[in-house]
Amino acid sequence: MxxxxxxxxxxxxxxxxxxxxxxxxxxxxxxxxxxxxxxxxxxxxxxxxxxxxxxxxxxxxxxxxxxxxxxxxxxxxxxxxxxxxxxxxxxxxxxxxGNIDAIDGMKARRVVDRMSLTGMFGSEGVTSYHASTLREMYQCLNPGRKFPYHEEMELMTMHINAIRFATAHVATKARGIAVAHVRAVIARAWYSVDHDQLAQFCRVLSTGMLETTCDATIIKLRDQLMATGSTRNRTIQKELYGKVERVLTHWLNGETRSVLRPVTSEQFMLPEEVVD
The missing domain is CATH 3.90.1530 (Conserved hypothetical protein from pyrococcus furiosus pfu- 392566-001, ParB domain)
Structure with missing residues (x-):
């Protein structure tokens, strides 16, 4: 009624x-x-x-x-x-x-709720992990940008498969690993890196178990991520994001490094960022 x-x-x-x-x-x-x-x-x-x-x-x-x-x-x-x-x-x-305190006093509808309600993302919908990964894909090296809802919706539609891959393969409960600035690197790399290789990188990073002789640098990265844990400090997040990109790049080339330094520019371009 x-x-x-x-x-x-x-x-x-x-x-x-x-x-x-x-x-x-x-x-x-x-x-x-x-x-x-x-x-x-x-x-x-x-x-x-x-x-x-x-x-x-x-x-x-x-x-x-x-x-x-x-x-x-x-x-x-x-x-x-x-x-x-x-x-x-x-x-x-x-x-x-006297009713002003009741305005906006109820539970606000989150961005992920609005996206899921559209029905465009199937039964799985969109989670807060998906949303945070998407934002870090664009903001981690260039912080400060805030997306209007419809732009964020368009980007989520474009990149949902890459984001779901990253969320599924970096799902460990190990401290500091399954965080948005790590998943964002994996989601970006999804477009240019062999998916089996990328899954292996995620597996070693998540479990801490060596699979090849080149995995030692991944373990070193894992140790640093776990030592830092889940941080909201944007400077630290940017540094760790850069280190994940650096280690992944070296690992794909079969290289190891004793010192981990962050990249200063994006290594894994999204399709819309590639200039012909």
């Missing part, structure tokens, strides 16, 4: 759809006195979606309380200003003043 509005003597929230121009957004933001701090990267992502024509109208949008104070949608309004274009979205008026 479809939910129906009930009669009530309480103030009713009224919602309409409007084309919000940058001028309107600017006026409404002047009353933005009770909101959280602006996340500029999120604003930039929303603006990119708007400029690309990928903004879809839903029941979510802008909201004002009974005093006319903006209580929801500040990032959308700032994005309209940055994009410089009019966007159609829902605008609600009359939210009770």
């Amino acid at each position: 479809i939910a129906q509005p009930t009669n009530s003597t309480e103030p009713q929230i009224q919602t309409t759809f409007m084309n919000i121009t940058p001028d309107i957004a600017s006026q409404w933001l002047e009353g933005n006195v009770r909101n959280r701090r602006i996340d500029q990267r999120h604003v930039e992502c929303l603006a990119q979606e708007m400029l690309a024509g990928r903004w879809n109208t839903t029941h979510q949008g802008i909201a004002f309380d009974t005093n006319g104070t903006l209580v929801d949608g500040q990032h959308r309004l700032w994005a309209i200003l940055q994009a410089g274009c009019a966007i159609r979205m829902a605008v609600s008026f009359g939210v009770p003043v």
Whole structure:
């Protein structure tokens, strides 16, 4: 049964759809006195979606309380200003003043949830491991970039097979091994390296068991990764990513190294990065 509005003597929230121009957004933001701090990267992502024509109208949008104070949608309004274009979205008026703490108070839908709900990735869907691997494929050597949802969706569609390979073959519980900056190297290498060789590299890295005389450098890498563990330090992540690429490159060439140094440029190009 479809939910129906009930009669009530309480103030009713009224919602309409409007084309919000940058001028309107600017006026409404002047009353933005009770909101959280602006996340500029999120604003930039929303603006990119708007400029690309990928903004879809839903029941979510802008909201004002009974005093006319903006209580929801500040990032959308700032994005309209940055994009410089009019966007159609829902605008609600009359939210009770005391209800502001209920806005955005429930569980947010994650990017991986949104991707899985499209049905484009089969029964396996998309996991947080897949998403973190994808981001590190692009960000580990060049940190700071944040993807708008639709761009991340496009990239996931392009690289899901490589990402699933990396996630499946680097799945050990050993400390510091099955982390995004390691899986990202494997996913990138999937496009240019023989898959049996790549699986062997992952196996030695995961188990710590030598299979050939050239595997000693992989064990040295494994020891360093385990000693560091799971870190959120971007400088350390970048260094370890570079070392995984260096060791994999030498190992594929049948070389061993006593000292592990990170690469300074990408060794395994993605198809869209290859210049003819």
